[in-house]
Amino acid sequence: MEATSSVQASPQVGRRRFNFDRVIAIALIAPSLLAIAVFVYFFIGQTAYVSLVRWNDLLPDYTFVGLRNYDKLFQIERFQADMSNTLKFTVVFIFVCLAVGLLLANLLDQKIKGEAIFRNIFMFPLAISFIVTGVAWRWLLTPSSGVNLIGSAIGIVDMKNPPGWFTDPKIGILAVAIAAVWQTSGYVMAMYLAGLRSIPDEIKEAARIDGATEWQLFRQITLPLLQPITLSAVIILGHISLKIFDLTKSMTGPGAGFSTDVPALFMFETTFSGSHFSQGAAIAMVLLVVVSVLIIPYLIYNFRNEVRS
C-alpha cells in the first residue's frame, strides 16, 4: 500500500486526490458507522425524547411534560434504594476486586512451577455468564443451604439464626457483590500480572541495593508503576457495576425491601411489566449520565495521552 500511495503522491496541488485505497477504507467503515449512528446515537436521542413525554401506558402518548418524569423518579423510594445500592455495590466491588486481583497477581508472580494452572483456574469464572453465576450463588447464599450449611458443619453458623445474606435487608447487595467479585477478580488479576511483568527487574534490583525492604519496594515502586492499570481496571469494573442487571435478576430479584434492586432491573420491570415507558426512559438517561461521568474523563485522558505520544 505504501508503494502505490507514493506513486500517486506527486501531482497534488489543486487536484482532488482520488485514492482508491481511501475509498475502500471509507466504504468498509461506512456501514458500521451508519449502524452505530442509528442504533446507538439515534436511539439514545429517542430515549431522551421519550423520557420527556408522558408515555406511561401501552399506547404511546407524546405529550411533552419536560423534566417531570425525573422529578417524580427521584422521589420514588425504590429508585432511591437503587441509587444507594449501586453506590454501595460499586465501591465494594471495585475495591475488593482490585485488592483480590492484586493479591493473586502478586502470588502468581513468584515464578512458581504451577503458575499456568493457577492462572487458568482463577480466570475460569470469567468464561461463564452472569446468569449462571447468579443461579449458582443464589443456591450458595440461600440462608437454609449452601454456605450456611457448610458453616454449621464447621460450627461457626447457628442454623436457628443463620446470616440472611441477600435476604437480610442490611446486607442485601453486598451478597451480590460477593458473586460479582468471584467472577471478575480473575480479569483484574490478569491485568495486574501483565503489569507486574512489565516492571523492569533493574529498577527493583537497584532499589534492593539501595536498602529498600520488600514492602517499601511494593508501596513506592510497584504500586505507582501499576497506576495506569489500576485506572483502566477501575473504569472497566465501574461501568460493569453501574449497569449490572443479569446478576441481580438471576440471583436475587429486587430483594427484601429493594435491598438488592439496581436501576437496570427497575428500568426493565417498570417498562415491560408496568408499561411505564417514559419512566423507564428516564431511568435509562440517568444511568447514561452516571456512566458518562465515569467514562468520558477517562477517554479524554487517554486521547490526550495518545496525542502527546
Place this chain on the structure above:
Amino acid sequence: MQKHNRSVMTLVALFAMITMVLSACDNNSTTSNATTSKTPAAANTPAASNSNGSAATGKLEMFSWWTTGGESAGLKAMYKLYTKDRPNVEIVNQAVAGAAGSDAKAVLKSRMLGGDPPDSFQVHMGHELLDGYVAAGQVEPLDDLYKSEGFDKAFPQGVLDIVSGNGHYWSVPVNIHRANVLWYNKKVFTDNGLAAPVTFDDFFKAADVLKAKGITPLALGDKVPFASAHLFETVLVGTLGAENYKGLWNGKTKWDGPEVTQALNNFKKMLGYINSDHAALTWDQANDMLIAGKAGMTIMGDWVDADYKAKAFTDYGWTTSPGTKGLYDALSDTFALPKGAKNKENALAWLKLAGSQVGQDAFNPLKGSIPARIDAGKGDYDAYLLSAIADWKKDTIVPSVVHGAAAKDGWATAYTDSVNSFVTSLDVGKTQKALVQAAADNMTSK
C-alpha cells in the same frame, strides 16, 4: 507479508458475508411458509371452517407461560384435541417460563409492539387486557365468535362483565383460578389440635400455637414479589369485603381510608409469622416447606393444588383465606386474537376449542383450575376442584389485582412495589401514601 494480510482479510470478509446471507436466507424461508399457509386458509369460508379442519394447514403459534407441571400437561392435552381436529396444522408452542407470567408478559409486549404478534396468546381476563392491548388497538373483538359458539350463554355474567369492554368481548376464558385459598398441612394441624381458621383471629390463634412449637406458621416465598402482593390482596379482600374491595379499583373506596389502614395492620401482624428466608424462595419452594411439615399454612392461589399433585402430596387441607368466606377472588387465563395474526383461521379454531366444554374439561383437571363454562365440570376433577366448582356457582366474585383482573399492569406493578417494601419496612403510613399515589397515577376513567 502484505499479500498474506490481504488474502486473510478477503477470507474473513467472505466468511462474514456468507454468514449474513445464510441468516437472511433462513428468514426468507419462514416468511414464505407463512404466506403459503394463507392461501388454503383463505379458501375456507368461516362458516365451513369446522368441517374443513382436516384441510387446514399452516401453523398455530401459541404464546403462554405454561411451562411446568400441571399447566404444561393441560396445555398439551388441549393441543392433542386440536390436532385431532386439524392434523395438518403445526402447533408452535411459544411458552416463556417465570412465575405469574411476569417474564412472558414482557416478551409478549415487545412482540406486540414490534408488530410480530403470535397467533394467540394467554392473557389474564380484565383490565390487564382491556387497558393494555385493547386500548392500544392490537386485538380483535370476538363478538361474532361469542354469538356463533354461544359463549355469551355459557359463561357466568360475572365473567362476561370482566372480559368485555366498550360493548365488545375481547378474549375467551378457559379457566378460573381462585386466589383467596389457605392451604394447610393436615398432619401438622391434627398434631397440634388445630382446625382450619375462618377469621383473622382464628388465623392468629393457630399461628401462635405453631410458632410456639417452632413450626413456621405461614410459608411465604416472595423472591418474585407477586407472592407478597398476592398475600396482601387476600388480606384486603378479607378486611374490606366485596363491595369496598371492588371500590378500590374504580375510585369508590379511598386508599387512605381507615379500612385500608386496618388491612395493612392485619397484614403487618401476619408478617410476624412468616419464614425469615422468604426473599430467597419462590412460591413453590415455600410450598415445599409445607409439604415437609416445616410450615403449617400457606396462602396462595389454587395452582398450589396442581403443585401438590405433581409432587404426589395428598395430606393437605384447604379453606378460604382469613375473612373471605363466601367470596371468590377470581382470576382467569384467557386467550385473545391479536390483530395481524398470521394464521387467523387456525387461531379462531383454537379459541373455539378453548371455550368449548370438551376443551375446558380436558385442560382444567390437569391444570388445577375450574372451567369457566357453567355447563362444564365433567372430568377427572379432584376433591379441591369439585369444592371450588360448587363455590363458583354461589360465591360473590371479586377480581384479582395481582393477576390482572382488577387493574391495568401499570397499577398492579406500582401496587406490588409498595407491598414489597412494606414487607421489610412494616411502615403503615408510608405504604398507605404510596398506595394512594399508585391509584392516582394509574386510575383510568371508565
